[in-house]
Amino acid sequence: MGGRGPKQELAEKIAGEITLSDDPGATLRKWRTDFDVSQTDLAAEIDVSSSVISDYESGRRESPGIGVVSRLVDGLLAIDERRGGDRIRQYGRVLSAGFESDVVLDLREYATSIPLHRLYDRIDATQITAGTTDRISGHTVIDSIEAITRLSSEEFFRLYGQSTNRVLVFTNVTRGEGVGIALRVVNPTPNAVILHGLEEDELWDHAQDLARIDGYALAVTTAPLDELLDELVAIE
Template sequence: MDRGSDRDRLANRIAGEIATSDRPGETISKWRTDFEIAQSELAAELDVSPSVVSDYESGRRDNPGIAVVDRTVTALLAIDQRRGGRHIRQHARVISAGFDNTIVSDLREFSAAVPIDRYFEAIEATKLADGSRETVVGHTVIDSIEAITRLSSEEFYRLYGQSSNRALVFTNVTRGESPLVAMRVVNPTPNAVVLHGIESEDVWERAADLARVDGFALAATTLDLDAMLDRLAEQF
Protein backbone atom coordinates (compact mmCIF):
# COMPACT_ATOMS: atom_id res chain seq x y z
CA MET A 1 0.00 0.00 0.00
CA ASP A 2 1.33 3.37 -1.01
CA ARG A 3 1.55 5.39 2.23
CA GLY A 4 2.03 8.63 0.28
CA SER A 5 -1.10 8.16 -1.81
CA ASP A 6 -3.06 7.16 1.30
CA ARG A 7 -2.08 10.42 2.94
CA ASP A 8 -2.93 12.36 -0.21
CA ARG A 9 -6.38 10.75 -0.42
CA LEU A 10 -7.00 11.53 3.24
CA ALA A 11 -5.86 15.13 2.77
CA ASN A 12 -8.18 15.53 -0.21
CA ARG A 13 -11.10 14.07 1.73
CA ILE A 14 -10.60 16.36 4.73
CA ALA A 15 -10.07 19.44 2.55
CA GLY A 16 -13.12 18.63 0.45
CA GLU A 17 -15.29 18.12 3.50
CA ILE A 18 -14.20 21.46 4.98
CA ALA A 19 -14.55 23.36 1.71
CA THR A 20 -18.08 22.08 1.00
CA SER A 21 -19.37 22.35 4.56
CA ASP A 22 -22.04 24.90 5.44
CA ARG A 23 -20.07 25.46 8.66
CA PRO A 24 -16.40 24.99 7.70
CA GLY A 25 -15.14 26.18 11.08
CA GLU A 26 -17.09 23.43 12.83
CA THR A 27 -15.74 20.89 10.36
CA ILE A 28 -12.16 22.03 11.04
CA SER A 29 -12.89 21.65 14.76
CA LYS A 30 -14.29 18.16 14.18
CA TRP A 31 -11.15 16.96 12.37
CA ARG A 32 -8.80 18.68 14.84
CA THR A 33 -10.61 16.99 17.72
CA ASP A 34 -10.63 13.65 15.92
CA PHE A 35 -6.86 13.91 15.50
CA GLU A 36 -6.59 14.78 19.21
CA ILE A 37 -4.78 18.06 18.52
CA ALA A 38 -5.22 21.11 20.74
CA GLN A 39 -6.03 24.49 19.24
CA SER A 40 -2.74 25.82 20.59
CA GLU A 41 -0.77 23.01 18.91
CA LEU A 42 -2.47 23.56 15.57
CA ALA A 43 -1.88 27.31 15.90
CA ALA A 44 1.83 26.75 16.56
CA GLU A 45 2.09 24.52 13.48
CA LEU A 46 0.38 27.23 11.40
CA ASP A 47 2.48 29.97 13.03
CA VAL A 48 -0.61 31.93 14.10
CA SER A 49 -2.07 32.78 17.49
CA PRO A 50 -4.52 30.30 19.08
CA SER A 51 -7.21 32.99 18.83
CA VAL A 52 -7.02 32.77 15.02
CA VAL A 53 -7.81 29.04 15.10
CA SER A 54 -10.55 29.65 17.67
CA ASP A 55 -12.07 32.43 15.54
CA TYR A 56 -12.22 30.22 12.44
CA GLU A 57 -13.71 27.28 14.34
CA SER A 58 -16.34 29.44 16.06
CA GLY A 59 -17.30 31.28 12.87
CA ARG A 60 -16.15 34.67 14.15
CA ARG A 61 -13.88 34.95 11.09
CA ASP A 62 -15.09 34.71 7.54
CA ASN A 63 -15.09 31.27 5.97
CA PRO A 64 -11.50 30.11 5.35
CA GLY A 65 -10.31 30.20 1.76
CA ILE A 66 -8.72 27.30 -0.09
CA ALA A 67 -5.21 28.36 0.97
CA VAL A 68 -6.17 28.37 4.66
CA VAL A 69 -7.93 25.01 4.34
CA ASP A 70 -4.91 23.45 2.61
CA ARG A 71 -2.51 24.80 5.25
CA THR A 72 -4.76 23.55 8.05
CA VAL A 73 -5.08 20.05 6.60
CA THR A 74 -1.32 19.87 5.99
CA ALA A 75 -0.71 20.96 9.59
CA LEU A 76 -3.08 18.35 11.04
CA LEU A 77 -1.43 15.54 9.08
CA ALA A 78 2.08 16.78 9.88
CA ILE A 79 1.39 16.80 13.61
CA ASP A 80 -0.12 13.31 13.49
CA GLN A 81 2.81 12.03 11.40
CA ARG A 82 5.29 13.24 14.02
CA ARG A 83 3.29 11.40 16.66
CA GLY A 84 3.53 8.15 14.74
CA GLY A 85 0.71 8.58 12.23
CA ARG A 86 -1.97 6.59 14.08
CA HIS A 87 -4.90 8.68 12.88
CA ILE A 88 -3.58 8.85 9.33
CA ARG A 89 -3.31 5.05 9.17
CA GLN A 90 -6.73 4.62 10.77
CA HIS A 91 -8.51 6.88 8.30
CA ALA A 92 -6.50 5.57 5.35
CA ARG A 93 -7.71 2.02 6.09
CA VAL A 94 -11.30 3.20 6.16
CA ILE A 95 -10.91 5.12 2.90
CA SER A 96 -9.21 2.16 1.22
CA ALA A 97 -12.15 -0.04 2.19
CA GLY A 98 -14.49 2.43 0.50
CA PHE A 99 -16.24 3.81 3.59
CA ASP A 100 -16.49 7.24 5.14
CA ASN A 101 -15.68 7.95 8.75
CA THR A 102 -19.31 8.50 9.73
CA ILE A 103 -19.84 4.75 9.24
CA VAL A 104 -16.47 3.18 10.07
CA SER A 105 -14.18 4.73 12.68
CA ASP A 106 -11.51 2.01 12.64
CA LEU A 107 -10.66 -0.97 10.45
CA ARG A 108 -7.46 -2.81 11.20
CA GLU A 109 -5.72 -6.17 10.91
CA PHE A 110 -3.75 -7.42 13.91
CA SER A 111 -0.17 -8.66 13.59
CA ALA A 112 -1.25 -12.15 14.74
CA ALA A 113 -4.41 -14.03 15.67
CA VAL A 114 -5.68 -12.90 19.07
CA PRO A 115 -7.76 -15.12 21.39
CA ILE A 116 -11.25 -13.63 21.66
CA ASP A 117 -11.16 -13.70 25.45
CA ARG A 118 -7.91 -11.71 25.38
CA TYR A 119 -9.47 -9.20 22.99
CA PHE A 120 -12.47 -8.80 25.30
CA GLU A 121 -10.16 -8.39 28.29
CA ALA A 122 -8.16 -5.66 26.52
CA ILE A 123 -11.28 -3.58 25.94
CA GLU A 124 -12.81 -4.32 29.36
CA ALA A 125 -15.74 -6.10 27.77
CA THR A 126 -18.18 -8.36 29.60
CA LYS A 127 -18.76 -11.56 27.63
CA LEU A 128 -22.42 -12.39 27.12
CA ALA A 129 -22.12 -15.44 24.86
CA ASP A 130 -19.39 -17.83 23.72
CA GLY A 131 -18.82 -18.35 20.03
CA SER A 132 -17.81 -21.36 17.98
CA ARG A 133 -14.45 -19.81 17.02
CA GLU A 134 -11.60 -18.87 19.32
CA THR A 135 -9.61 -16.03 17.71
CA VAL A 136 -9.86 -12.77 15.77
CA VAL A 137 -7.28 -11.37 13.37
CA GLY A 138 -8.68 -7.87 13.18
CA HIS A 139 -11.64 -5.67 13.96
CA THR A 140 -13.94 -3.08 12.43
CA VAL A 141 -15.56 -0.34 14.53
CA ILE A 142 -18.91 0.71 13.09
CA ASP A 143 -21.61 3.23 13.91
CA SER A 144 -24.57 0.87 14.26
CA ILE A 145 -27.25 3.29 13.02
CA GLU A 146 -25.25 4.56 10.04
CA ALA A 147 -24.20 1.05 8.99
CA ILE A 148 -27.62 -0.53 9.28
CA THR A 149 -29.49 2.29 7.55
CA ARG A 150 -26.99 3.07 4.79
CA LEU A 151 -25.13 -0.11 3.81
CA SER A 152 -26.29 -2.77 1.40
CA SER A 153 -25.61 -6.42 2.21
CA GLU A 154 -22.64 -6.37 -0.19
CA GLU A 155 -21.23 -3.24 1.45
CA PHE A 156 -21.79 -4.75 4.88
CA TYR A 157 -19.63 -7.71 3.88
CA ARG A 158 -16.78 -5.32 3.02
CA LEU A 159 -16.66 -4.37 6.71
CA TYR A 160 -14.74 -7.60 7.19
CA GLY A 161 -11.64 -6.18 5.54
CA GLN A 162 -9.26 -9.02 4.76
CA SER A 163 -11.09 -11.69 6.75
CA SER A 164 -14.38 -12.47 8.50
CA ASN A 165 -12.21 -13.88 11.31
CA ARG A 166 -12.59 -10.60 13.17
CA ALA A 167 -14.64 -8.63 15.67
CA LEU A 168 -17.31 -6.16 14.62
CA VAL A 169 -17.62 -3.40 17.23
CA PHE A 170 -20.93 -1.54 17.05
CA THR A 171 -21.02 1.97 18.53
CA ASN A 172 -24.08 4.20 19.05
CA VAL A 173 -25.96 1.25 20.56
CA THR A 174 -29.06 1.53 22.73
CA ARG A 175 -29.91 -2.10 23.48
CA GLY A 176 -28.13 -4.01 20.73
CA GLU A 177 -31.26 -5.30 19.04
CA SER A 178 -30.59 -3.87 15.57
CA PRO A 179 -26.97 -5.15 15.26
CA LEU A 180 -27.98 -8.64 16.39
CA VAL A 181 -30.91 -8.76 13.97
CA ALA A 182 -28.63 -7.48 11.18
CA MET A 183 -26.20 -10.34 11.87
CA ARG A 184 -28.98 -12.80 11.03
CA VAL A 185 -28.81 -11.83 7.34
CA VAL A 186 -25.02 -11.51 7.08
CA ASN A 187 -23.15 -14.52 5.72
CA PRO A 188 -20.58 -15.38 6.89
CA THR A 189 -20.87 -13.99 10.39
CA PRO A 190 -17.88 -12.46 12.23
CA ASN A 191 -16.12 -14.37 14.99
CA ALA A 192 -17.15 -11.80 17.61
CA VAL A 193 -19.51 -8.86 18.06
CA VAL A 194 -18.99 -6.11 20.63
CA LEU A 195 -21.72 -3.68 21.69
CA HIS A 196 -19.93 -0.48 22.66
CA GLY A 197 -21.21 2.14 25.11
CA ILE A 198 -23.76 -0.05 26.85
CA GLU A 199 -23.73 -1.86 30.19
CA SER A 200 -24.06 -5.64 29.91
CA GLU A 201 -27.26 -5.65 31.98
CA ASP A 202 -28.89 -3.21 29.54
CA VAL A 203 -28.30 -5.39 26.47
CA TRP A 204 -31.41 -6.72 24.69
CA GLU A 205 -32.50 -9.89 26.46
CA ARG A 206 -32.47 -12.01 23.29
CA ALA A 207 -29.05 -10.83 22.08
CA ALA A 208 -27.04 -13.64 23.66
CA ASP A 209 -29.42 -16.30 22.33
CA LEU A 210 -29.14 -14.99 18.77
CA ALA A 211 -25.33 -14.84 19.06
CA ARG A 212 -25.24 -18.49 20.12
CA VAL A 213 -27.49 -19.51 17.25
CA ASP A 214 -25.23 -17.75 14.75
CA GLY A 215 -22.03 -18.98 16.42
CA PHE A 216 -20.23 -15.74 17.31
CA ALA A 217 -19.03 -14.50 20.67
CA LEU A 218 -20.87 -11.48 22.09
CA ALA A 219 -19.70 -8.88 24.60
CA ALA A 220 -20.48 -5.36 25.79
CA THR A 221 -18.13 -2.60 26.92
CA THR A 222 -18.38 0.98 28.14
CA LEU A 223 -14.66 1.75 27.76
CA ASP A 224 -14.02 5.13 26.10
CA LEU A 225 -13.63 4.51 22.36
CA ASP A 226 -10.36 6.42 21.96
CA ALA A 227 -8.89 4.63 24.98
CA MET A 228 -10.02 1.32 23.52
CA LEU A 229 -8.38 1.97 20.16
CA ASP A 230 -5.17 3.12 21.86
CA ARG A 231 -4.99 -0.09 23.93
CA LEU A 232 -5.58 -2.31 20.93
CA ALA A 233 -2.93 -0.47 18.91
CA GLU A 234 -0.43 -0.96 21.73
CA GLN A 235 -1.23 -4.63 22.41
CA PHE A 236 -2.07 -6.06 19.01
Protein backbone atom coordinates (compact mmCIF):
# COMPACT_ATOMS: atom_id res chain seq x y z
CA MET A 1 0.00 0.00 0.00
CA GLY A 2 1.25 3.49 -0.82
CA GLY A 3 1.30 6.39 1.60
CA ARG A 4 -0.94 9.42 1.50
CA GLY A 5 -0.94 11.21 -1.82
CA PRO A 6 -0.39 14.93 -2.31
CA LYS A 7 -4.13 15.63 -2.30
CA GLN A 8 -4.56 14.10 1.16
CA GLU A 9 -1.38 15.77 2.41
CA LEU A 10 -2.60 19.12 1.13
CA ALA A 11 -6.06 18.64 2.61
CA GLU A 12 -4.57 17.94 6.03
CA LYS A 13 -2.22 20.91 5.76
CA ILE A 14 -4.98 23.37 4.85
CA ALA A 15 -7.39 22.01 7.47
CA GLY A 16 -4.70 22.12 10.14
CA GLU A 17 -3.73 25.70 9.33
CA ILE A 18 -7.34 26.91 9.42
CA THR A 19 -8.20 25.03 12.60
CA LEU A 20 -5.09 26.15 14.52
CA SER A 21 -5.01 29.72 13.22
CA ASP A 22 -5.53 32.70 15.52
CA ASP A 23 -7.68 34.08 12.70
CA PRO A 24 -9.30 31.09 10.95
CA GLY A 25 -11.30 33.33 8.62
CA ALA A 26 -8.20 35.07 7.30
CA THR A 27 -6.46 31.71 6.82
CA LEU A 28 -9.46 30.34 4.93
CA ARG A 29 -9.45 33.46 2.73
CA LYS A 30 -5.71 33.01 2.05
CA TRP A 31 -6.17 29.45 0.83
CA ARG A 32 -9.31 30.26 -1.17
CA THR A 33 -7.52 33.07 -3.00
CA ASP A 34 -4.42 30.87 -3.47
CA PHE A 35 -6.69 28.43 -5.30
CA ASP A 36 -8.27 31.32 -7.25
CA VAL A 37 -11.75 30.27 -6.12
CA SER A 38 -14.46 32.87 -5.54
CA GLN A 39 -16.64 32.87 -2.43
CA THR A 40 -19.62 32.18 -4.70
CA ASP A 41 -18.00 29.14 -6.33
CA LEU A 42 -16.86 27.67 -3.02
CA ALA A 43 -20.30 28.23 -1.50
CA ALA A 44 -21.99 26.51 -4.44
CA GLU A 45 -19.56 23.58 -4.19
CA ILE A 46 -20.49 22.84 -0.57
CA ASP A 47 -24.14 23.90 -0.95
CA VAL A 48 -24.28 26.96 1.29
CA SER A 49 -24.98 30.61 0.53
CA SER A 50 -22.02 32.83 -0.35
CA SER A 51 -22.81 34.97 2.71
CA VAL A 52 -21.82 31.98 4.88
CA ILE A 53 -18.31 31.95 3.37
CA SER A 54 -18.12 35.73 3.68
CA ASP A 55 -19.20 35.61 7.32
CA TYR A 56 -16.57 32.97 8.17
CA GLU A 57 -13.80 34.91 6.46
CA SER A 58 -14.74 38.23 8.06
CA GLY A 59 -15.15 36.76 11.53
CA ARG A 60 -18.86 37.69 11.71
CA ARG A 61 -19.67 34.00 12.11
CA GLU A 62 -18.11 31.87 14.85
CA SER A 63 -14.97 30.01 13.76
CA PRO A 64 -15.91 26.89 11.77
CA GLY A 65 -15.64 23.54 13.48
CA ILE A 66 -13.58 20.70 12.06
CA GLY A 67 -16.56 19.29 10.16
CA VAL A 68 -17.17 22.59 8.34
CA VAL A 69 -13.44 23.07 7.75
CA SER A 70 -13.29 19.60 6.18
CA ARG A 71 -16.16 20.48 3.81
CA LEU A 72 -14.50 23.78 2.86
CA VAL A 73 -11.18 22.10 2.13
CA ASP A 74 -12.80 19.27 0.17
CA GLY A 75 -14.65 21.92 -1.83
CA LEU A 76 -11.45 23.77 -2.75
CA LEU A 77 -9.72 20.56 -3.80
CA ALA A 78 -12.72 19.35 -5.82
CA ILE A 79 -12.82 22.63 -7.75
CA ASP A 80 -9.08 22.42 -8.40
CA GLU A 81 -9.42 18.84 -9.67
CA ARG A 82 -12.17 19.84 -12.11
CA ARG A 83 -9.90 22.62 -13.40
CA GLY A 84 -7.11 20.14 -14.06
CA GLY A 85 -5.55 19.78 -10.60
CA ASP A 86 -2.79 22.37 -11.08
CA ARG A 87 -2.60 23.44 -7.43
CA ILE A 88 -2.62 19.85 -6.16
CA ARG A 89 0.17 18.87 -8.58
CA GLN A 90 2.11 21.99 -7.65
CA TYR A 91 2.00 21.03 -3.98
CA GLY A 92 2.91 17.42 -4.82
CA ARG A 93 6.05 18.50 -6.68
CA VAL A 94 7.19 20.64 -3.77
CA LEU A 95 6.42 17.87 -1.29
CA SER A 96 8.28 15.21 -3.28
CA ALA A 97 11.34 17.48 -3.40
CA GLY A 98 11.37 17.52 0.40
CA PHE A 99 10.29 21.12 1.02
CA GLU A 100 7.52 22.83 2.93
CA SER A 101 5.07 24.72 0.71
CA ASP A 102 5.66 27.98 2.59
CA VAL A 103 9.36 27.85 1.58
CA VAL A 104 9.04 26.56 -1.99
CA LEU A 105 5.89 27.68 -3.79
CA ASP A 106 6.52 25.63 -6.95
CA LEU A 107 9.23 23.40 -8.42
CA ARG A 108 9.00 22.00 -11.91
CA GLU A 109 11.05 20.35 -14.65
CA TYR A 110 10.16 21.04 -18.30
CA ALA A 111 9.92 18.33 -20.96
CA THR A 112 12.42 20.29 -23.08
CA SER A 113 14.58 23.35 -22.49
CA ILE A 114 12.99 26.67 -23.49
CA PRO A 115 14.38 30.14 -24.26
CA LEU A 116 14.57 32.25 -21.13
CA HIS A 117 12.88 35.17 -22.88
CA ARG A 118 9.72 33.07 -23.26
CA LEU A 119 9.43 32.83 -19.49
CA TYR A 120 10.22 36.54 -19.12
CA ASP A 121 7.38 37.35 -21.51
CA ARG A 122 4.88 35.19 -19.62
CA ILE A 123 5.54 36.81 -16.24
CA ASP A 124 6.32 40.34 -17.50
CA ALA A 125 9.92 40.23 -16.25
CA THR A 126 12.57 42.84 -17.12
CA GLN A 127 16.10 41.53 -17.63
CA ILE A 128 18.77 43.46 -15.77
CA THR A 129 21.81 41.34 -16.62
CA ALA A 130 22.30 38.68 -19.30
CA GLY A 131 23.71 35.32 -18.23
CA THR A 132 26.12 32.95 -19.91
CA THR A 133 23.25 30.84 -21.33
CA ASP A 134 19.75 31.79 -22.41
CA ARG A 135 17.87 28.49 -22.05
CA ILE A 136 16.29 26.86 -19.01
CA SER A 137 14.86 23.42 -18.24
CA GLY A 138 12.81 24.17 -15.15
CA HIS A 139 11.88 26.66 -12.44
CA THR A 140 11.68 26.92 -8.67
CA VAL A 141 9.64 29.63 -6.92
CA ILE A 142 11.00 30.38 -3.46
CA ASP A 143 10.06 32.61 -0.54
CA SER A 144 13.42 34.30 -0.09
CA ILE A 145 13.11 35.08 3.62
CA GLU A 146 11.92 31.59 4.53
CA ALA A 147 14.63 29.97 2.38
CA ILE A 148 17.49 32.08 3.69
CA THR A 149 16.47 31.72 7.34
CA ARG A 150 15.44 28.04 7.32
CA LEU A 151 17.39 26.12 4.69
CA SER A 152 20.82 24.61 5.14
CA SER A 153 23.33 24.93 2.28
CA GLU A 154 22.52 21.34 1.23
CA GLU A 155 18.79 22.09 1.22
CA PHE A 156 19.43 25.33 -0.67
CA PHE A 157 21.19 23.33 -3.36
CA ARG A 158 18.14 21.07 -3.67
CA LEU A 159 16.19 24.11 -4.89
CA TYR A 160 17.75 23.28 -8.26
CA GLY A 161 15.65 20.14 -8.57
CA GLN A 162 17.08 17.89 -11.28
CA SER A 163 19.26 20.55 -12.89
CA THR A 164 20.88 23.96 -12.32
CA ASN A 165 19.75 24.72 -15.89
CA ARG A 166 16.75 26.55 -14.47
CA VAL A 167 15.43 29.84 -13.17
CA LEU A 168 15.06 30.51 -9.45
CA VAL A 169 12.22 32.96 -8.79
CA PHE A 170 12.56 34.60 -5.37
CA THR A 171 9.46 36.20 -3.81
CA ASN A 172 9.27 38.32 -0.66
CA VAL A 173 12.28 40.35 -1.82
CA THR A 174 13.04 43.88 -0.60
CA ARG A 175 16.17 44.81 -2.56
CA GLY A 176 17.71 41.46 -3.50
CA GLU A 177 20.73 41.79 -1.24
CA GLY A 178 20.10 38.60 0.74
CA VAL A 179 19.48 36.55 -2.41
CA GLY A 180 22.66 37.79 -4.08
CA ILE A 181 24.79 37.00 -1.07
CA ALA A 182 23.18 33.58 -0.52
CA LEU A 183 23.87 32.58 -4.14
CA ARG A 184 27.52 33.54 -3.74
CA VAL A 185 28.07 30.66 -1.32
CA VAL A 186 26.15 28.02 -3.29
CA ASN A 187 27.89 26.33 -6.21
CA PRO A 188 27.06 25.90 -8.97
CA THR A 189 24.69 28.80 -9.60
CA PRO A 190 21.46 28.66 -11.63
CA ASN A 191 21.13 29.89 -15.22
CA ALA A 192 18.80 32.69 -14.15
CA VAL A 193 17.38 34.47 -11.11
CA ILE A 194 14.18 36.51 -11.05
CA LEU A 195 13.44 38.79 -8.11
CA HIS A 196 9.70 39.18 -7.61
CA GLY A 197 8.05 42.27 -6.19
CA LEU A 198 10.47 45.07 -6.94
CA GLU A 199 11.17 47.52 -9.73
CA GLU A 200 14.54 47.89 -11.42
CA ASP A 201 15.33 51.14 -9.55
CA GLU A 202 14.70 49.41 -6.20
CA LEU A 203 17.34 46.76 -6.83
CA TRP A 204 20.39 46.50 -4.54
CA ASP A 205 23.33 48.36 -6.13
CA HIS A 206 25.61 45.30 -6.22
CA ALA A 207 23.03 42.77 -7.46
CA GLN A 208 24.07 43.19 -11.10
CA ASP A 209 27.76 42.85 -10.22
CA LEU A 210 27.21 39.56 -8.39
CA ALA A 211 25.08 38.21 -11.25
CA ARG A 212 27.83 39.02 -13.76
CA ILE A 213 30.54 37.47 -11.58
CA ASP A 214 28.57 34.25 -11.12
CA GLY A 215 27.30 34.15 -14.70
CA TYR A 216 23.53 34.04 -14.14
CA ALA A 217 20.88 36.17 -15.84
CA LEU A 218 19.10 38.55 -13.48
CA ALA A 219 15.60 39.95 -13.94
CA VAL A 220 12.83 41.59 -11.90
CA THR A 221 9.04 41.40 -12.08
CA THR A 222 6.14 42.98 -10.23
CA ALA A 223 3.46 40.66 -11.63
CA PRO A 224 0.92 39.62 -8.94
CA LEU A 225 2.12 36.40 -7.32
CA ASP A 226 -0.99 34.37 -8.09
CA GLU A 227 -0.83 35.40 -11.75
CA LEU A 228 2.89 34.59 -11.87
CA LEU A 229 2.27 31.08 -10.53
CA ASP A 230 -0.58 30.55 -13.00
CA GLU A 231 1.61 31.61 -15.92
CA LEU A 232 4.42 29.29 -14.83
CA VAL A 233 2.01 26.36 -14.77
CA ALA A 234 1.35 26.95 -18.48
CA ILE A 235 4.91 27.84 -19.47
CA GLU A 236 5.46 25.09 -22.08
